[in-house]
């Protein structure tokens with residue numbers, strides 16, 4: 030209510046996932062269209078980090094929300110609606126900031142603001158709002174302690190009357206069972222960030238839930254009736270693969286293959302010597318980049334195939350780094366406090382990774398400065414994201430409420 034009625038020129042709106050941020054923004058934009066202005070061509074934007082994203086988030090809904098008798102023309106390729114009042118509404122991606130720069134705007138919305146470049150606002154958008162005293166909404170969920178938090182802190186401080194800060198949790202909008210199902214698969218920090226719009230410090234250890242006392246387990250043995258899952262990351266020195274098994278719920282990492290100064294064939298032969306005779310078979314998981322890269326004209330996976338590893342489960346493209354990390358963290362500990370990932374003490378590189386891999390400054394990527402680290406968790410992460418991905422709440426077009 031406050032967001033819609035206070036009419037602050039700049040509104041910073043970090044709020045929980047699926048809690049109606051974008052929906053409110055669409056309504057705000059469409060309701061602006063008939064407003065009388067001292068000029069005849071009031072212009073508004075609905076922006077997201079990329080054009081594809083902006084189109085997917087806004088375009089269909091904005092067309093549906095704009096009453097037919099307001100519409101003068103719809104430009105499908107430009108993603109623009111012009112109205113009989115003279116106003117225009119543009120859907121734009123900030124991967125092409127030129128579309129925003131250089132023209133005066135009366136107002137607009139930046140969706141998924143945490144994923145935009147910090148300079149998009151200060152250098153491209155703010156100047157374009159100056160001529161007409163344009164307004165702007167910054168909506169999205171937090172993403173670590175980045176520029177979105179700075180803006181939110183500024184708006185909340187009350188120091189600048191042009192700025193308002195608004196936040197709410199998903200629990201205020203979403204049904205309780207939907208939240209519970211998200212809570213079960215997400216780790217606590219991710220849950221707080223995504224569903225409670227909390228700005229979580231991301232610096233420090235990535236696998237913060239890891240504790241060797243809890244996750245290292247000496248008695249783990251290979252289970253003969255379950256296939257061995259060989260998780261690959263193709264590096265030269267060192268190259269680390271993790272060998273795991275799962276019953277579909279719990280994952281046991283039973284072994285680690287670590288060679289220095291090596292190549293895919295040597296690694297594959299080592300895996301073969303250890304698990305070639307495993308009755309329930311072996312499945313290969315790993316880095317999608319291994320599809321393209323080649324040694325002697327063959328991809329890493331083709332080489333493994335020739336060695337006899339026929340069952341390969343590789344995605345066409347690698348998942349987002351965050352998805353991979355979230356999948357691992359959620360297996361280390363979900364919000365219900367359960368651990369579902371255990372490893373044998375011989376997996377020393379894995380343990381070291383869990384204990385030492387850190388975020389890069391800014392908390393958006395893995396710190397790869399130590400060449401000995403990250404390979405084990407990368408390798409295991411590809412498998413984890415493949416078999417235990419976090420798809421908390423899917424977009425359900427059947428659930429739109431303005432139909």
Ligand SMILES: Nc1ncnc2c1ncn2[C@@H]1O[C@H](COP(=O)(O)OP(=O)(O)OP(=O)(O)O)[C@@H](O)[C@H]1O
Nearest residue numbers: 045046047048049050051052053170425428429430
């Ligand atoms: N107040 C509401 N009551 C019922 N349904 C709503 C309400 N607000 C939004 N919705 C519906 O819930 C879904 C999520 O809304 P919306 O896309 O605006 O959320 P969001 O906060 O932008 O989510 P995301 O974080 O995924 O971008 C949409 O299908 C929307 O139509």
Ligand SMILES: [Mg+2]
Nearest residue numbers: 050051052140
């Ligand atoms: Mg949204």
